[in-house]
Amino acid sequence: MEDRTLILGACGQIGTELVTRLRKQLGKDKVVASDIRPPEDDKLGEGPFEIIDATNYFALEDVIAHYEIHTVYLMAAMLSATAEKFPMKAWHLNMNSLFNVLNLAKEKKIEKIFWPSSIAVFGPDTPDTAPQQGIIEPNTVYGISKLAGEHWCNYYSEKFGVDVRSIRYPGLISWKTAPGGGTTDYAIAIYKEALEKGSYQSYLSANSTLPMMYMDDAIDATLQLMNSDTAVRGKAYNIRSMSISPADMEQSIKEQIPDFKCTYKPDFRQKIADSWPSDVEDQDAQIEWNWKPKFDLQKTTQEMLNALRD
Ligand SMILES: NC(=O)c1ccc[n+]([C@@H]2O[C@H](COP(=O)([O-])OP(=O)(O)OC[C@H]3O[C@@H](n4cnc5c(N)ncnc54)[C@H](O)[C@@H]3O)[C@@H](O)[C@H]2O)c1
Incomplete structure (x- = not known):
């Protein structure tokens, strides 16, 4: 298998910066950017770009086979404020895109997944500084989808040995x-x-x-987690700055x-x-894969x- 990477939802706030950083690190042709819409940033067109709906399993399967993809970063999602307005659309996008990549990994068509969770998994009963584990009862559509996603990542990791890694991103500034x-x-x-x-x-x-966190720190954390030999698979890590x-x-x-x-x-x-x-406590990320913000x-x-x- 070629060591190529696919980013779904690459035209978004995080995807755009992740593509740039990964292309610098791995080489332009090794990183396939994709989104449901064409890119506004010319930089995304400097390497392969594909229009893909992340909820379409067969479209994903085709692109993965065509480019011999090893790793997928799933950045397509509906975010918190929009999801409150379109709950069913949010659930459909956030969950089905995740099931697609988890099932592709289960079927050994890809080797490794990054899927972002969020501080939105926490709810009003969580302590003001959220521990890694504790009361996690979200009361937003987006938070419910992220918490369900965390459970599914853990399930696929334990049951099928899928290598899926996750971070609960704070609000990102870029x-x-x-x-x-x-x-x-x-x-x-x-x-x-x-x-x-x-x-x-x-x-x-x-x-x-x-x-909250500056984008450079969030991208550093993502790549550090993906390259770590010691991070726990299927676990969504708190990180803070x-x-x-x-x-x-x-x-x-x-x-x-x-x-x-x-x-x-x-x-x-x-x-x-x-x-x-x-605020959140991030000792697990510090200890298990050496996380430190800049x-x-x-x-x-x-x-x-x-x-x-x-
Ligand atoms: N930005 C933040 O502050 C933040 C914080 C916590 C978690 N996250 C998570 O990180 C991930 C990326 O967030 P972002 O801020 O870059 O989001 P964004 O909204 O900026 O980008 C999402 C991208 O997904 C694309 N998309 C929408 N539907 C699609 C589909 N069906 N198929 C393919 N692409 C589709 C959109 O066109 C967009 O370019 C999401 O999972 C989000 O929940 C973000």
Whole structure:
């Protein structure tokens, strides 16, 4: 089998950056980018690109055979805020795309899978700093799909020996691609509007503290987990770098743009944010595969403002 990698949902916020990083690491022709829509970023077209619906098992099977794919990163999903509006569509996409890749691995058509979970698996009864294991009772459509996904990954790993690896990503902050309808999208818009308008109206309240992470750390964690010999298969790991609120971000931006003004008008996403913990414990990831973040809020703000100014 050729050691090629396929990314499903490659045009999204994480997929775009993952493709770039993997192509740098493995070579352009070794990484096949794919999505249900054509790429907006020219970079994705610098290597193989395929239009694929991740819920279509036979389309996936064909592409995997054609390119002799070894590893699949499944990034296609419907995110938290959009999923509350379209529950059945979210369930269909989030679960069927996962079953497709798990079954392809069970049938030995691929060797290795990355599937992202989320801090959205936690619910209102989870302690404010969420442990790796404990009360995990989500009350959002997206969170329910992620928790079910975690159980299925564990089941396929234990029952069929499938090598599937997973991280519960916090809210991710990045500038290359627009975010895809999550509850933490404010953390990207706030930087853009600070530069464009000098002001921002947050749809989360000032003190809504959530686990967040700069994209470079999230990509590092993903690749580190995928290359680890010691990480537990089928386990969705908590990882952390910062626990911050819109008010913390406002303050951090004001250090660079003193006239920046932020106002607060919570909408339906506030309820989703309120159901999530404000921080997570990530000792398992630290011990089992040596996880360490590089970006705090100050460094993230510098990177975001510099990149967006350019
Ligand atoms: N971005 C975050 O802050 C965050 C946090 C936690 C977990 N995650 C998880 O990480 C993964 C990627 O998130 P993202 O932020 O890049 O999402 P995104 O919404 O930015 O990208 C998802 C991509 O999937 C594509 N897609 C939709 N339906 C498809 C289908 N049927 N077949 C193929 N592609 C399809 C979309 O066109 C889009 O390009 C998701 O599983 C998400 O739940 C993201």
